[in-house]
Amino acid sequence: MDFNDSPEEAAFRIEVRTWLEANAPKKVDTKKMSEPEILKLAKAWQATKAAARFTCMTWPEALGGRGATPIQNVIYNQEESKFDVPRGFFDIGLGMCVPTVMAFANDETKQRFVAPAVRGEEIWCQLFSEPSAGSDVAGLRTRAVKDGDDWVINGQKVWTSGAHYCDFGILLVRTNPDVPKHKGLTMFWIDMKAPGVEVRPIHQMSGGSNFNEVYFTDLRVNDSQRLGAVGDGWKVALVTLMNERLAVGGSTGPNYAEIMALARSTVTEDGNALANDAFREKLADWYVQAEGLKLTRFRTMTALSRGQTPGPESSIGKIISANQLQDLSNSAIELEDQFGIITDTAIAPMEAAFQQSLMWAPGLRIAGGTDEILKNIIAERVLGLPGDVRVDKDVAFKDMPTGR
Amino acid sequence: MPPQLWAGTMGRRLIAVNFDYSDDQKFLKNEARKFLDGNCTSAHVRKVLDNADLSYDADLWKGVGAQGWLGAAIPEEHGGLGLGRVELCAIAEELGRACAPIPFASTVYFLAEALMMAGSDAQKAKWLPKIAAGDVIGAFATSEGPGVVNAANLQSNVVGGKLTGVKIPVTDGDIADVAVVLANEGGKPGLFLVELAGAGVTRETLKTLDPTRSVAKITFSGAAAERLGDAGEGFALTEAVFDRAAVLLAFEQLGGSDRCLEMAKDYAMDRYAFGRTIAGYQAIKHKLADMYVKNELARSNAYFGAWALNVGAAELPIAAAAARVASSEAFWFASKENVQTHGGMGFTWAVDCHLYYRRSRQLALVAGAPKVWKERLVQQLERRNAA
Numbered sequence: 001m002d003f004n005d006s007p008e009e010a011a012f013r014i015e016v017r018t019w020l021e022a023n024a025p026k027k028v029d030t031k032k033m034s035e036p037e038i039l040k041l042a043k044a045w046q047a048t049k050a051a052a053r054f055t056c057m058t059w060p061e062a063l064g065g066r067g068a069t070p071i072q073n074v075i076y077n078q079e080e081s082k083f084d085v086p087r088g089f090f091d092i093g094l095g096m097c098v099p100t101v102m103a104f105a106n107d108e109t110k111q112r113f114v115a116p117a118v119r120g121e122e123i124w125c126q127l128f129s130e131p132s133a134g135s136d137v138a139g140l141r142t143r144a145v146k147d148g149d150d151w152v153i154n155g156q157k158v159w160t161s162g163a164h165y166c167d168f169g170i171l172l173v174r175t176n177p178d179v180p181k182h183k184g185l186t187m188f189w190i191d192m193k194a195p196g197v198e199v200r201p202i203h204q205m206s207g208g209s210n211f212n213e214v215y216f217t218d219l220r221v222n223d224s225q226r227l228g229a230v231g232d233g234w235k236v237a238l239v240t241l242m243n244e245r246l247a248v249g250g251s252t253g254p255n256y257a258e259i260m261a262l263a264r265s266t267v268t269e270d271g272n273a274l275a276n277d278a279f280r281e282k283l284a285d286w287y288v289q290a291e292g293l294k295l296t297r298f299r300t301m302t303a304l305s306r307g308q309t310p311g312p313e314s315s316i317g318k319i320i321s322a323n324q325l326q327d328l329s330n331s332a333i334e335l336e337d338q339f340g341i342i343t344d345t346a347i348a349p350m351e352a353a354f355q356q357s358l359m360w361a362p363g364l365r366i367a368g369g370t371d372e373i374l375k376n377i378i379a380e381r382v383l384g385l386p387g388d389v390r391v392d393k394d395v396a397f398k399d400m401p402t403g404r
Numbered sequence: 405m406p407p408q409l410w411a412g413t414m415g416r417r418l419i420a421v422n423f424d425y426s427d428d429q430k431f432l433k434n435e436a437r438k439f440l441d442g443n444c445t446s447a448h449v450r451k452v453l454d455n456a457d458l459s460y461d462a463d464l465w466k467g468v469g470a471q472g473w474l475g476a477a478i479p480e481e482h483g484g485l486g487l488g489r490v491e492l493c494a495i496a497e498e499l500g501r502a503c504a505p506i507p508f509a510s511t512v513y514f515l516a517e518a519l520m521m522a523g524s525d526a527q528k529a530k531w532l533p534k535i536a537a538g539d540v541i542g543a544f545a546t547s548e549g550p551g552v553v554n555a556a557n558l559q560s561n562v563v564g565g566k567l568t569g570v571k572i573p574v575t576d577g578d579i580a581d582v583a584v585v586l587a588n589e590g591g592k593p594g595l596f597l598v599e600l601a602g603a604g605v606t607r608e609t610l611k612t613l614d615p616t617r618s619v620a621k622i623t624f625s626g627a628a629a630e631r632l633g634d635a636g637e638g639f640a641l642t643e644a645v646f647d648r649a650a651v652l653l654a655f656e657q658l659g660g661s662d663r664c665l666e667m668a669k670d671y672a673m674d675r676y677a678f679g680r681t682i683a684g685y686q687a688i689k690h691k692l693a694d695m696y697v698k699n700e701l702a703r704s705n706a707y708f709g710a711w712a713l714n715v716g717a718a719e720l721p722i723a724a725a726a727a728r729v730a731s732s733e734a735f736w737f738a739s740k741e742n743v744q745t746h747g748g749m750g751f752t753w754a755v756d757c758h759l760y761y762r763r764s765r766q767l768a769l770v771a772g773a774p775k776v777w778k779e780r781l782v783q784q785l786e787r788r789n790a791a
Binding site for chain 1: 686694726779781
């Protein structure tokens with residue numbers, strides 16, 4: 001048990017660091033930039049990475065990767081995280097969508113799409129969730145009806161990250177409502193700029209708009225755009241979801257260190273807030289959780305480094321971090337007392353970071369698997385407990401009871 | 405992503421790719437489990453539980469000694485195996501899992517660690533070989549009453565090498581051969597080695613929440629006491645011993661929490677209600693998932709403690725505190741929800757749930773309650789910030 005790289009890993013780390021120091025763009029203040037301006041910077045950085053094969057690193061060389069090990073990928077990401085480079089625009093496309101295309105499309109399609117995606121010239125989004133199909137995504141209703149060589153698609157997707165700047169997407173639709181829900185689905189790739197596709201931003205409770213609704217009105221898709229067999233959409237979707245990148249990311253909001261700084265400069269009813277016993281106990285709990293998560297990631301990396309498949313311990317991350325963010329943010333605004341209501345970044349402590357994370361945290365507890373679904377996953381896939389009783393398993397989709 | 409991203413401030417150690425037991429350590433752990441599966445069954449634990457005159461399982465103690473575990477971390481020059489602390493952690497995890505009714509912690513985590521940390525060459529040469537050989541049981545005596553002992557309320561006193569005072573509770577105090585005792589001498593707090601078979605020592609076994617472990621009240625009236633470590637350093641030394649013990653105890657707690665989750669799962673899979681196994685109900689599934697999450701957080705913090713203890717890192721105080729807080733919370737939660745998952749059966753004497761419920765309290769209190777450790781953790785954070 002130590003914190004050292006193996007000699008090979010150490011050498012690779014130095015190679016990566018040297019390259020980053022020579023090539024990473026200079027820090028820019030993106031706060032006042034528009035999203036298209038930031039996206040331009042991100043595309044330029046992605047092209048630089050692709051030329052040096054520091055993106056999609058675990059892919060084969062023929063597809064633009066370098067056949068790297070998962071731990072080398074982790075090392076690159078760790079080193080890159082020390083640089084202030086634009087990131088986040090390509091993760092879903094390259095992490096989930098393009099691998100699905102690679103697994104199910106014909107050679108011609110792969111030839112056309114993989115390289116431009118790797119270079120960041122084209123961005124992909126994932127169109128699965130619907131208003132009435134969230135945790136139960138196989139209950140989706142968007143319909144595709146065969147018309148000659150084409151399929152005609154009508155329906156609505158929701159919570160699509162980046163749909164407004166994406167060029168292509170993978171779309172899961174219902175092609176047969178007469179069979180049970182998992183059996184009547186089919187996957188397609190689509191052109192996001194095609195007629196019949198309309199993207200509308202979602203106005204979140206946090207005030208921002210990071211996601212979209214995507215509407216399809218008589219969208220025509222050629223059968224050659226099908227990924228996998230008709231009716232095999234669920235199997236294809238599982239490949240997409242399995243490709244979800246190993247999350248080794250850092251924090252998503254203020255943590256114990258920030259609230260400790262806040263407490264140090266805050267006066268409460270019995271003096272300095274950091275001297276308050278109740279606060280100190282909570283602070284210790286937050287530290288133990290945050291450290292526990294960081295150290296759990298080390299265990300995941302250790303498994304990778306030893307050539308093992310990471311254990312299920314990595315599944316605990318979001319349950320803890322999302323709930324802690326909500327709890328810690330609320331404690332912080334209560335610490336500020338009456339002042340805690342203020343969200344003006346020029347006035348509120350720490351540029352209103354706690355107020356912002358308070359309003360963001362509910363989304364974090366839902367996105368990418370709700371707390372409840374994640375606990376089901378731990379219970380079923382990690383602990384081996386039985387699945388829920390399924391009343392919809394043998395019922396044709398069209399006969400399933402629905403709410404709104 | 406949220407409009408404003410905050411980089412974590414703890415990026416110091418971004419990397420670790422060797423953060424698990426080694427293959428050799430896993431082998432040792434597995435061997436320990438096999439030994440305890442045969443020699444520390446529920447029946448062995450219950451023998452001590454149900455017999456008020458029995459303070460520990462002497463056969464198991466002898467067997468553990470024969471395995472070399474008592475001297476696992478003691479240097480070879482003093483008769484030990486000279487293994488690292490991580491190996492000792494692996495053994496501790498298995499002892500916790502088996503709910504072992506022996507004075508292992510008192511002797512190895514407290515007495516031996518105190519001697520190795522603060523003992524003179526003569527003290528080490530005298531005691532460590534005896535510990536490694538299984539000839540000596542130890543105890544660590546600080547508390548004198550309800551609440552936390554401190555410089556203002558410490559009563560025990562040494563004058564001219566003779567100790568006077570009352571220590572309560574002292575884990576394994578009734579069966580120990582030697583105790584490390586916190587007492588004042590000339591107004592300065594210090595640690596003292598006291599042989600308990602000598603004159604001026606009266607011992608009384610106490611009833612406790614966990615009868616599978618033994619606890620005594622010890623009255624000293626002029627018992628011979630020999631200082632261990634520097635004069636005036638009694639509290640600092642006690643904290644340093646607690647840091648070491650906390651890491652090792654965290655592994656016992658972790659072993660216990662894992663066992664509780666296993667028991668709860670096994671029971672839930674086999675128990676039918678309303679026409680199906682209760683393991684299929686989300687109320688049970690989510691409860692068990694919560695146990696799993698707490699156990700994994702505890703494991704990760706315990707591993708960091710093991711690393712810090714093994715290499716004597718400057719991070720040991722904060723690592724030990726985090727390990728202790730996380731493991732205490734995990735074991736408490738797992739032990740109480742294990743009872744709950746078992747329903748009425750879990751409340752009976754016959755089912756083992758209460759053994760772990762009891763042991764979770766014993767382990768959470770023996771080196772100071774979690775609340776105390778949370779305060780120590782925050783003090784370490786403040787110190788780190790000031791530096």
